[in-house]
Amino acid sequence: MYARSCLVLxxxxxxxxxxxxxxxxxxxxxxxxxxxxxDLYRGNSSYGKMTMKVVTAHWTREMKxxxxxxxxxxxxxRILSPSKxxxxxxxxxxxxxxxxxxxxxxxxxxxSSMMGGSWMGSHFTNDDLVKESRMSxxxxxxxxxxxxxxxxxxxxxxxxxxxxxxxVWGKLVVTVRTSDMQPLSVLYYDEDMELARxxxxxxxxxxxxxxxxxxxxxxxxxxxAEYTMFRxxxxxxxxxxxxxxxxxxxxxx
Amino acid sequence: xxxxxxxxxxxxxxxxxxVITVAAVALNTAILIVSYGLMDGMIVDTVNSxxxxxxxxxxxxxxxxxxxxxxxxxxxxxxxxxxxxRQAGIDASPRAYGYGLVSVGHKSAGAxxxxxxxxxxxxxxxxxxxxxxGAFISxxxxxxxxxxxxxxxxxxxxxxxxxxxxxxxxxIVAVVQAGDGSLGNELFTVKGVLKSVGEEVDRAAAIIDxxxxxxxxxxxxxxxEIAFNAHGRLTPEQVVAALEPATAGMxxxxxxxxxxxxxxxxNMFDAVIWIFGMIFFLAAGLGVxxxxxxxxxxxxREFGMLKAMGATPWRIVRDxxxxxxxxxxxxxxxxxxxxxxxxxxxxxxxxxxxGLGGDVVFSGIAFNPIWRATITTTGVIAPVVVMWFVCxxxxxxxxxxxxxxxxxxAINHV
Numbered sequence: 276m277y278a279r280s281c282l283v284l285x286x287x288x289x290x291x292x293x294x295x296x297x298x299x300x301x302x303x304x305x306x307x308x309x310x311x312x313x314d315l316y317r318g319n320s321s322y323g324k325m326t327m328k329v330v331t332a333h334w335t336r337e338m339k340x341x342x343x344x345x346x347x348x349x350x351x352x353r354i355l356s357p358s359k360x361x362x363x364x365x366x367x368x369x370x371x372x373x374x375x376x377x378x379x380x381x382x383x384x385x386x387s388s389m390m391g392g393s394w395m396g397s398h399f400t401n402d403d404l405v406k407e408s409r410m411s412x413x414x415x416x417x418x419x420x421x422x423x424x425x426x427x428x429x430x431x432x433x434x435x436x437x438x439x440x441x442x443v444w445g446k447l448v449v450t451v452r453t454s455d456m457q458p459l460s461v462l463y464y465d466e467d468m469e470l471a472r473x474x475x476x477x478x479x480x481x482x483x484x485x486x487x488x489x490x491x492x493x494x495x496x497x498x499x500a501e502y503t504m505f506r507x508x509x510x511x512x513x514x515x516x517x518x519x520x521x522x523x524x525x526x527x528x
Numbered sequence: 529x530x531x532x533x534x535x536x537x538x539x540x541x542x543x544x545x546x547v548i549t550v551a552a553v554a555l556n557t558a559i560l561i562v563s564y565g566l567m568d569g570m571i572v573d574t575v576n577s578x579x580x581x582x583x584x585x586x587x588x589x590x591x592x593x594x595x596x597x598x599x600x601x602x603x604x605x606x607x608x609x610x611x612x613x614r615q616a617g618i619d620a621s622p623r624a625y626g627y628g629l630v631s632v633g634h635k636s637a638g639a640x641x642x643x644x645x646x647x648x649x650x651x652x653x654x655x656x657x658x659x660x661x662g663a664f665i666s667x668x669x670x671x672x673x674x675x676x677x678x679x680x681x682x683x684x685x686x687x688x689x690x691x692x693x694x695x696x697x698x699x700i701v702a703v704v705q706a707g708d709g710s711l712g713n714e715l716f717t718v719k720g721v722l723k724s725v726g727e728e729v730d731r732a733a734a735i736i737d738x739x740x741x742x743x744x745x746x747x748x749x750x751x752x753e754i755a756f757n758a759h760g761r762l763t764p765e766q767v768v769a770a771l772e773p774a775t776a777g778m779x780x781x782x783x784x785x786x787x788x789x790x791x792x793x794x795n796m797f798d799a800v801i802w803i804f805g806m807i808f809f810l811a812a813g814l815g816v817x818x819x820x821x822x823x824x825x826x827x828x829r830e831f832g833m834l835k836a837m838g839a840t841p842w843r844i845v846r847d848x849x850x851x852x853x854x855x856x857x858x859x860x861x862x863x864x865x866x867x868x869x870x871x872x873x874x875x876x877x878x879x880x881x882x883g884l885g886g887d888v889v890f891s892g893i894a895f896n897p898i899w900r901a902t903i904t905t906t907g908v909i910a911p912v913v914v915m916w917f918v919c920x921x922x923x924x925x926x927x928x929x930x931x932x933x934x935x936x937x938a939i940n941h942v
Contacts, residue, residue, distance in 0.1 A: 333600050334709040359710050374703065376713040381701045383631040388638050392629075396709045 305418050305432045308451045309411040312458045315487055318512030320345045323483075324355075328504040329397050338395065339508075347407055349521040354395070365394070366526045370405050375526045382523060398472070398495050398503040410447065413440035419448070428453040444471070455479065457488055470496040483510040535850035539858075545823050550859040552819045553915055556812035557863025558870065560911030563808055565871040565901035566879075567801040572902050574794055578783050581725060582655045584621075584755035585764040586771065587786055589779045593752055599626055599707055602750035603778060609754060612774030618758045618767055619652040621645065622751040624741050628704030628712070630684075630734055632692045639688060639734040641704065643741025652757045655725065660686060662696035662720030665737055679740050682716035685733035689721040696720060702734070706746040714744050809911075813918040820852060820922030824930075831930035832938025841931030845924065852923030853916065860912045868908065874901035 303311070320343075327338045338360065344350040353364040362377035372385040385392075390401045410416065414434035421430050434447040446464040451457070458476045465471040472495050476488035492504040519525060539546050579585050588609065590601040603609070606622055613620040624643035629636055646667035650656040656664040665681040682700055684692070694700065698718040706712035716736065724730050741747060758767050764782035771780055784791035831844050882897035930938055 329709060331709065333707070336709045357710075363711060376701065376703065376711075379701055379713050379715045381631070381713075381715070383629065383636055383701055383703060384634060386629070386636045386638070389629055389636075392638075393705060395711060396705050 303456060305416055305430075306411055308430065308456060309414075309416060309432060309434070309449065310409075311456055312449060312451065312461075313409045313411055315458070315485075316510070320514055320516045321483075321510065321512050322514055322516070323510040324508045326506045326508060327395070327397060328506070330503075331501045332498070336396070343516055343520055345516045345518070345521060349518075350404075351521055351526065360395075363395075364526050365404070366521060366523065367404050368521060372401050372404060373523060373526060380527075382527060398493050398501065406441075406443075408440065408442055410434050410449065413437055413442055414447065424450075427459075429459060455486070457486070472496055478506075482507060483512050485512070531846055531850045532854065534847060535854050538847070538851050539855055542826075545826065546855070549819045549823055549855060550862065553816050553856060553859030553919060554863035554866065556816055557860045557911050557915050558867035560808060560812055560914070561864070561867025561908055562870045562874065562901065564805065564907040564911065565867075565903060566874060566899065567804065568904060568907055569874070569901040570899060571794060571797055571801065573896055573900060574790075574797065577896060578787060578790060579757055579764070580654045580759070581658070582653050582729070582755065583783050583786060584653065584757045585618075585762070585767040586756045586780060586782045588754040588756070588771070588775055589752065589781075591777070591779050594779065597625065597752075599745070599747075599750070599752075602752055603754060606749075606751045606754065609771070609774050612771060613754075613756060616767075616770040617761060618756050618770065619648075620754050620756050621648045621652040622738070623649075623753045623755065624738060624745070624747055624750055625752045626704055626707075626741070626745045626747065628702055628734075628744075630688070630692065631701040631703070632694045632698050635692045635694075636701075637688060637691050638732065639684075639702075640728075640732040641702070641741060641744070642733055642735040643738040643745075643747070644735060645738050652755065655722070655729075658723045658725050659683070659720045660723045662718065665719050665735060667737055679737045680714065680716050681719040681737065681740075683720045683722060683733075683735040684718060685722050685730045686724050687730040688732060688734065689718070694718050694721075700734075702736075702744060704745055706744070707748065707750065708746045710746065712744045712746065714740070716740075809914055812911075813914065816915060816918045817922035820855075820919055821926055824848065824923050824926035828926070828930055828933075829939050831927070832933065832935045832940075835931070835933070835938060836935040841928075844931040845927050848923050848927035848930075849920050852920045856916045856919035859919075860915050863915070864908065864912060867911070868903065871901050871903045871907075874899075875903055 322341075322343050324339070324341045327340055329336055329338075336357070338357065339355040340352055341355055342350060342352040348367075348369050350367045351364065354360045354362065362375075364375040366373045366375070372390075374383050374385065375381075376383065385401050390405065392401060393399070394401050394404060414436055416432050416434040419431045419433040422428070430451050430453055432449045432451065434449065436442045436444065436446075443466070444463050445466040445468050448462040448464075450459045450461075452459050457479050460476065461474045462470060463472045463474070472493055475492050475494075476490070477492070478488060478490040479486055480489045482489060487507070487510070489507045490504065492502050494502045588603060590603050592598070593601040602624075603622075610620050610622065621644065626641045626643070628639060628641055630639040631637075644665075646656070646665045650664060662683075665679070665683055667679065669679055682702075684694060684700075689695065692698070692700075696718055700716040700718060702712075702714050702716055704712040722729065722733065722735075736744070742749060756767050756771065762770065764784060768780055768782050831848075834844060835841075878898040878900035880897065881899050
């Protein structure tokens with residue numbers, strides 16, 4: 276699901292051809308808007324460097340991460356700093372996740388019972404890394420608001436999961452700014468229709484040949500003072516990447 | 529003195545009758561002593577399984593810790609609390625808890641890490657002795673010469689070890705979210721695997737030295753639980769009362785509050801044993817009473833004769849009770865010897881219930897499959913005293929009847 280694609284953002288997972296990021300003044304349909312959001316950070320392959328900042332009630336920390344992705348199935352992330360975690364890497368292949376721990380020089384496969392656990396201390400789970408969905412395919416959607424909010428022309432698109440879709444959310448509300456068709460926020464509701472988390476997008480910049488929001492911030496609804504923020508420092512799309520990058524051998528490099 | 533001598537002589541005037549009566553009283557006394565010992569033993573064992581294994585008489589947590597098990601809800605001033613416990617003669621084991629991942633080869637599983645002081649844990653609780661393989665963590669550095677050299681020993685719950693295919697000597701990778709948000713990871717060597725001691729421990733316990741825990745979790749000495757064990761010197765309520773001043777603001781609970789289902793079971797057990805005890809005492813008392821009644825009725829003629837020769841009614845009552853009392857003393861002495869002997873046997877060797885089907889687990893606590901008797905003052909004295917009363921009362925009734933009888937009618941009594 277898209278939530279998962281937050282991670283997708285993080286993971287820079289590639290999926291299908293990117294949509295041309297033209298600021299067409301022509302009115303886009305709800306489907307086109309969702310597809311644009313779905314494909315914002317996707318490419319056949321990608322490479323990026325980002326900063327992850329996690330703020331919790333007990334600690335705050337920042338990590339620098341570099342990541343590669345190829346197709347929908349494969350991605351590799353490696354922590355560059357801080358020094359305690361430097362070299363720690365996560366390989367995703369299909370539905371499996373392995374972590375490499377340089378301190379003990381061991382590879383660990385994340386067991387299915389731990390997939391709901393936090394990824395590297397963030398507010399994202401390992402499941403978020405693995406699960407894939409597209410709002411435009413897996414959800415029924417309709418425009419539920421059109422007009423000015425906080426001085427900007429916005430459109431709200433409410434997405435309800437299709438009965439057969441394997442998603443955990445009860446509802447998503449995507450807010451898109453009409454002036455440049457950039458996403459502003461996605462609200463995630465659980466199956467009881469309670470707000471579970473809020474993802475906001477900001478600092479739209481040209482990077483990797485596209486105009487994309489370079490900062491994403493996720494706030495869990497039950498802990499409004501906490502958040503995980505990603506900032507892209509660099510991103511490139513559609514590079515030539517060898518499959519061997521996404522191997523257990525390379526994970527341990 | 530004279531009364532007693534006459535009584536003693538009377539007892540042995542009809543040897544067969546006396547032997548039957550003595551056998552009945554002695555056997556019933558012995559049965560009562562043993563059944564009380566076994567029933568009490570069952571309760572004591574149940575409570576011991578709780579208090580001596582790992583839960584303790586009482587436990588201390590930070591307020592709210594038991595609800596969400598938050599790593600950050602820790603107990604302040606642990607040293608002062610431990611000192612207060614020591615002064616009150618209560619053993620205490622501080623424990624730190626954290627969640628993470630353990631992995632062996634391609635297998636991995638979620639685990640609840642326990643950071644314990646091996647010496648205190650061993651001194652306070654029996655968990656350190658409940659190993660199906662290997663030994664408990666030693667707390668010793670692998671290289672005593674180096675202050676930096678870590679311990680890195682780990683003891684796993686039975687089901688956890690099984691799911692990891694880990695045994696003594698296996699290398700375990702531990703991966704956890706540390707208290708400062710960083711990723712803690714470390715290699716451990718399996719030192720031992722626990723026996724089945726309860727569902728939660730079996731499935732998830734990964735016990736390490738508290739100093740290793742501090743490194744792994746960057747826990748800064750956080751302690752989440754202190755478990756107290758007075759080893760029977762104080763009741764759980766007394767333990768709570770003794771520690772209350774030193775633990776103000778914390779959540780100090782007796783095991784009965786921590787495991788209410790188990791406390792209810794023990795209470796119910798207590799009630800059941802009372803009911804059974806009453807039935808046993810009643811049955812044994814009636815049996816003895818019957819024997820005594822028959823023995824006294826048999827002598828109606830004799831009492832009539834005595835009365836005819838001028839014995840006062842009081843004299844007859846006195847003689848019969850003296851006889852009954854001596855018979856009771858003699859019989860219960862034999863019963864006591866047999867009963868205590870059997871009690872000692874069942875205390876030392878017990879009855880092995882493991883053949884009845886695997887582990888006995890209730891409310892997440894595994895029980896000792898050997899059913900042992902206890903030997904208590906009450907359990908020995910109560911049956912004896914009850915027997916004395918039963919014997920004398922059983923003799924007094926027909927005796928007083930005989931004492932009031934017309935001598936001629938008594939002599940003709942069949």
